[in-house]
Amino acid sequence: MTRLHVISSGHRPTSAGRPLARWVADLAREHGTFEVTPVDLAQIALPFLDEPEFPSSGTYAHQHTRDWSALVDSADAFVFVLPMYNGGFTAPFKNAVDFLYREWQGKPVGIVSYSAGGTGGAPAAEMLLPVLTRVGLVPAARSVAVPGVLGLLGAEGFEAPEGLAAEVTGVLDDIAALVKEPATT
Ligand SMILES: Cc1cc2nc3c(=O)[nH]c(=O)nc-3n(C[C@H](O)[C@H](O)[C@H](O)COP(=O)(O)O)c2cc1C
Numbered sequence: 769m770t771r772l773h774v775i776s777s778g779h780r781p782t783s784a785g786r787p788l789a790r791w792v793a794d795l796a797r798e799h800g801t802f803e804v805t806p807v808d809l810a811q812i813a814l815p816f817l818d819e820p821e822f823p824s825s826g827t828y829a830h831q832h833t834r835d836w837s838a839l840v841d842s843a844d845a846f847v848f849v850l851p852m853y854n855g856g857f858t859a860p861f862k863n864a865v866d867f868l869y870r871e872w873q874g875k876p877v878g879i880v881s882y883s884a885g886g887t888g889g890a891p892a893a894e895m896l897l898p899v900l901t902r903v904g905l906v907p908a909a910r911s912v913a914v915p916g917v918l919g920l921l922g923a924e925g926f927e928a929p930e931g932l933a934a935e936v937t938g939v940l941d942d943i944a945a946l947v948k949e950p951a952t953t
Contacts, residue, residue, distance in 0.1 A: 770947045772802035773843040777861040778851045779810045784882060784917045787926040789849040792880055792936055796847065799940045805843070809864055812836060817866050824869040833867060840871040845943045846905070850881040850896065852889030857896045865903060873904035876946035878939035879911040888913025906950070908942035910935075 774793040778785035789806060796804045814832055821827040828834050851858055865872070877900055881889030890913040900907055912935045914920070920927050 769803040770801055770944065771805065771842060771844045772796055772847065772943070773805045773807050773839070773845075774847045774849065775807045775809060776849045777809045777858065777864070778849075779858065779860045781810075783810070783851070784921055785849045785851055787921055788880070788882055788914065788917065791926040791928060792847055792849055795933060795936050796940055799937065799944070801944045802845075802940070807839065809860060812839075812864070814860070814864055814867060816863055819867070822869075823867060826870050836864070837868055837871055840868055843875065845876040845878075845947055847878045847880060847939070847943070848896075850879055850889060850892055852881060852883040852887070852892035855891050857892045857899075862899065865899060869903055872900075874950060875905055876908060876943045877905045878908040878943050880914065880936060880939070881911065882914040882917040884916065884918050886915045888915035888917075906946055908939050908946065910938050910942050912936050912939055 774789055774796060776785045776789035786808065793804050793806045796802045814836060818830065819833055820829055828837060850861065879893045879896065881893040883889040893911050893913065897907055920929065
C-alpha cells in the first residue's frame with residue numbers, strides 16, 4: 769500500500785480545510801491503494817524556520833524539525849489541502865515546506881485547493897507548483913479547486929457538490945500512477 773499523507777494546511781481554529789481534508793482522506797481510503805494518514809499542520813505547530821543549518825543538510829538542531837522530518841519521511845505521497853489567502857498560498861504552509869528538503873524528494877503530490885470565492889484557490893495552487901518542484905516533489909497532472917467552500921460546510925462536515933468526488937479520485941489515480949511509474953527526469 770502507498771502511504772499517503774493528506775495534509776490539511778489551514779491554521780485557523782475554524783479552518784474550512786479540516787472538514788474538506790477529512791472528506792478527501794475518506795475518498796483516499798475508499799480508493800483502495802492508499803494507507804492514509806491525516807495530518808493537521810496547525811497541530812504540528814512549527815515555528816518559523818529556526819534551524820541553523822540549511823534544510824538540505826538534513827542536520828536538525830530542534831526536536832520539532834526531527835518530528836516533522838520523520839512524519840514527512842514516512843509518506844510515499846501527499847495530498848495538500850490548500851487554502852487561498854489574498855490570491856496565494858499561506859505563509860505557514862510555505863514555511864512547513866521550507867523546513868525540509870530530502871524528505872520531499874521524488875514523491876508525488878496532488879493539490880486540493882479551496883477558497884471562499886469563485887476560483888477555488890486555483891491561483892494559490894498555480895503559485896505553489898514551482899515551489900513543489902524546487903524541493904523535488906512530483907505534482908500530479910490534475911489538481912482540484914473547490915470554490916465557495918464556506919457554503920459547503922454542514923453540520924455533518926464537508927458537503928461535496930456533485931462531481932467533486934470524481935475530480936478528487938482523478939487526482940488520486942494520478943498519484944497512484946506516479947508511485948507505480950516514477951518520473952525519470
Ligand atoms: C487572510 C485571508 C485572505 C483571504 N483571501 C481570499 C482571496 O483572495 N480570495 C478568496 O476567494 N477568498 C479569500 N479568503 C477566504 C478564504 O479562502 C476562505 O475563508 C477559506 O476558508 C480560508 O481557508 P481556512 O478556512 O483554512 O483559513 C481569505 C481569507 C483570509 C483569512
